[in-house]
């Protein structure tokens with residue numbers, strides 16, 4: 641598989657406000673979508689209206705998570721999450737997304 645992986649943002653983190661982008665991610669295994677703020681590490685099962693329920697990525701993605709596939713991005717659009725292109729996924733983003741991130745398809749290494 642040789643695809644450019646793109647990250648999408650779904651609004652701002654309610655904890656960090658303007659500082660944090662909520663990054664759309666996909667759980668490995670369940671393929672569940674959720675949003676994650678790399679700035680503070682908060683995770684939400686959907687883009688929140690305010691600070692409702694704050695968890696760590698392991699809550700939604702016990703087996704790790706990855707950049708969402710194009711079809712999952714379409715699912716997010718259908719849900720009204722309004723994903724907007726944020727950045728091309730690269731090694732720096734992998735670092736920002738933390739140890740739960742797993743991306744076997746392009747960068748090889750699995751998170752701890």
Ligand SMILES: [Zn+2]
Nearest residue numbers: 653656677680
């Ligand atoms: Zn945040």
